[in-house]
Amino acid sequence: MSWQLGIEHLRDLARGAAILGTGGGGDPLIGRLLVEQAIREHGPVTVVDPDELADDAFVIPTAQMGAPTVIVEKIPRGSEPVGALRALEKHLGRHADATMPIECGGINSMIPLLVAARTGLPVVDADGMGRAFPELQMETFSVYGVPGSPMAIAGEHDETVVIDTGTDNKQMEWLARGITIRLGGVAHIAEYSMTGAEVKRTAVPRTLSLGLSIGRAVREARAVHADPVEAIRDALAPTLYSHLRVLFRGKVVDVERRTLEGFARGRARFTSYDGTSELELRFQNENLVAEVDGEVVCTVPDLICVLEGDTAEPITTEGLRYGQRVTVVGISTPALMRTPEALAVFGPSCFGLDVEFNPVEDRAETPAGVATSLAP
Amino acid sequence: MSWQLGIEHLRDLARGAAILGTGGGGDPLIGRLLVEQAIREHGPVTVVDPDELADDAFVIPTAQMGAPTVIVEKIPRGSEPVGALRALEKHLGRHADATMPIECGGINSMIPLLVAARTGLPVVDADGMGRAFPELQMETFSVYGVPGSPMAIAGEHDETVVIDTGTDNKQMEWLARGITIRLGGVAHIAEYSMTGAEVKRTAVPRTLSLGLSIGRAVREARAVHADPVEAIRDALAPTLYSHLRVLFRGKVVDVERRTLEGFARGRARFTSYDGTSELELRFQNENLVAEVDGEVVCTVPDLICVLEGDTAEPITTEGLRYGQRVTVVGISTPALMRTPEALAVFGPSCFGLDVEFNPVEDRAETPAGVATSLAP
Incomplete structure (x- = not known):
């Protein structure tokens, strides 16, 4: 079932996504503030379950890329990840039907919501890491045969870079990291464009909802002075x-x-x-x-x-x-x-x-x- | 007047272009060998004078990019600059009518000939540096208002990267250099696509012929034991x-x-x-x-x-x-x-x-x- 994600969900999601970020993925605070503003301007975001996707739907995941130590200091203005999506759409000559996280941890739980709010696209409740990882080839999409290329990178001055390394996702990471470093240590990307059928086959499902439920469990435990770690354990128990x-x-x-x-x-x-x-x-x-x-x-x-x-x-x-x-x-x-x-x-x-x-x-x-x- | 450039011209051109390279531009020896092979396989190259170009002709310059210290050790297989041209054509949705050197010095006098021989395109007798320079914004095209973007880079494993920095050619250089470093220190590029009218307005004209005439003057002076430096002086005197x-x-x-x-x-x-x-x-x-x-x-x-x-x-x-x-x-x-x-x-x-x-x-x-x- 699709559902509407509003400002009221963001604090729980940010907290849960930071837990799934395993120390990385970038601090979601900045992402949360960007999404709050975007939802305030454009309305709530439609979240769709991967099972609801048509097999021939066209999904372009979006994300931020960079060192967390830089991300906390170099704040995006908000249009960059949309710029990356548009650059990839233009290169492919095809419009996306939805966006999706590549990693559900940290700020990258938020970036696709920002894209969704600004473009009106729905966001798929799934991702390619089930947590956060530092490198772009480290995605289940890559593990199960979806090429990351072509990918698009957008910088803060509207620079765009489209990288195509065929099926070599590690080389894609290597070149994209070089660009990210030269853009100041943080950039925004669109990569691993794929069909709905490929999402269902390769993505870790329902990780946005998972982040939300973990974050909510911690908040609720605190409110009643229960052990929040036990609350996380209980929230995780019925999941993957x-x-x-x-x-x-x-x-x-x-x-x-x-x-x-x-x-x-x-x-x-x-x-x-x-x-x-x-x-x-x-x-x-x-x-x-x-x-x-x-x-x-x-x-x-x-x-x-x-x-x-x-x-x-x-x-x-x-x-x-x-x-x-x-x-x-x-x-x-x-x-x-x-x-x-x-x-x-x-x-x-x-x-x-x-x-x-x-x-x-x-x-x-x-x-x-x-x-x-x-x-x- | 257009003319046919054959294998018999290459040694003189390589020598003259190395002089115009002012120490850089990459050793033309490797470029010469690549062009020799390409002309042997595909026939001679048509060189057109810039004045002959139609104002609406579409020209895509091609080149090698990298540190000369690397270029002498990392030999291209020959298809890379064509790969860069094709990637840019695809991105722009338009076919080139001709290629052109961006720098007439060193190996970059040869790369467009390689592209021309392999694709059948003519090469324009002009360039954007009138010599060699180390960076991509250092071109007369850039000085006189032609944007370098979008540009394409091709690597030895058929990687392609398309960079678009709008009118900021220095940022284009910065990002392209980062990619070139990550491709091992040398890469092949297509950039500053422009019309025939823009070529006539911004390029340094007849620098391929110039390289050829300097190289020939040196050879002929040696043959008669004349001073080859004086021969270069005499060859240059009637030129720009x-x-x-x-x-x-x-x-x-x-x-x-x-x-x-x-x-x-x-x-x-x-x-x-x-x-x-x-x-x-x-x-x-x-x-x-x-x-x-x-x-x-x-x-x-x-x-x-x-x-x-x-x-x-x-x-x-x-x-x-x-x-x-x-x-x-x-x-x-x-x-x-x-x-x-x-x-x-x-x-x-x-x-x-x-x-x-x-x-x-x-x-x-x-x-x-x-x-x-x-x-x-």
Whole structure:
């Protein structure tokens, strides 16, 4: 069933999408403000379920691309992602019937809503990552045979770039990243244009609704002083993301972060409240791998989320600060994203990590995660 | 009058174009070999005078882009510049009636011939630099109001990129350079598409014929043991490039060269044969400024050419080696390239040089240039 997404949904969606962003995807605050303004001017957005799409419908996903460390400082004026969509439509000589997120995490849950509000197109309730990932080939669309090319990039001065690398989505990422860096570290894109049939075959379904329901669950738990992490677990249980495990509770003691080659790269260290245990987190825009006392407890493509200890408000990689009191959780990624084909595109080795992927729910529990006490 | 350019013209043209390349533009040897093969397969190339073009003819210039230090190592397979032309034609929805050099110096005298041979299009006897320059906005087309956008780039794996920066040719260069770097340091382009009327208004005319006549003059002088530098002077005298001055005779004593941000940047030092005088040359792909004993003797956009001392064979910036015995000459650039509008685009300050442009023929002669004796 299609439904209307209005301003009243945006705070919950932003919160839920930041959790699904696993530290990356860009802070959704700015995206939320842009969408609020667009809905105020143009009215609410129609969200369609992927099952409702005609097989021959033509869908052009839209997104922001760049380092989260830059995204928080370089604010779009709002027309850029529409510019990317129009440039791709013009290149293809075909109009889109709908737009869609490429990643449901972070600001990229919001950018397609901005496009939808400004153009009147509906947005499909699905995406190509089921979370956030740093690179454009790391999409289920790519894993299951939809080429990202041709793709369009739009800059803040109405520059447009159309890249066509055939079926080589990694080379597309490489060239698009080069342009994004030269546009100042952030740009807007339209890519992986596809039919409704391809959406149904390759996308992670209903991830906009998922973000919304996670965000709402956290808000409602806070209102009644319930544990918001348990609320996230309950919201996820009936979905494709059925397992949530608390990996660690403690404080941020060190953050090392650099904006390098267009990415925010680095690591953060956390110690447990009793000082007996340590978690190390490595990230490239998104959280990639978490180790507790030298043992891997969760890796991509499972989701590693750093949540503010009391409120479960998600903390992005660029927002990590010394002294923050946090709960780190691991969430199982959908089965579609754990196949050998999927792991070949966004498994740990694709990030240069010498770690096997093991589902988070199959790994040993950690003492600092099991501990039920919250921060003293 | 149009004429047929065959294999028999290529060696002279390559030599003359390397002189007009002022150290850059890429070594024409590889280009010559590519064109030889293409003419052998497809027949000779029709060269048309700009005055012959219909005002509404549609011309798409083609070129290679990249650092000369890379160009000598990364050999194209030959289809890339045609790929760039076709990508731009497709984007514009219009077929070219002719191609044209954007720079008549170095390998870029050859690339349009390669395109012409492979496609059957004629090539216009004109270009947009009247020499070689390192950046895409440094073209007379740009100076006199033709936008470079949209432009197409083709890579060795059939990647295509179409960049549109409106009338901002400097931003076009910036983004295209980023793509070129990510394609390995060299790429092929089609840009500044224009009408026949615009060619006549903005291009430097008859620079292919000029390259050919300079190259032929050098060959013929060598055959009769005449001074080949004098032969170049005589060949230039009746053209738009009417002054040639010998700036220096001596030996290369130091070369400092780096491939940096997609360019070959550096400087070279020369001492006179009697050891009393020194020339310093700075370059960014092309030679930019020559100083003798601390005094500027020639700057862009006038041409600074390093020629092998005995034969006047041109030496490119990437070919400079310790111990080479050379004659350095300055050649006056056409008036079209010395206007205030032109100097604002490719005068010394555009290269970060704190030097005024003064025509080479108005500067004081240097002792090491005046010396008539050749190397002892």
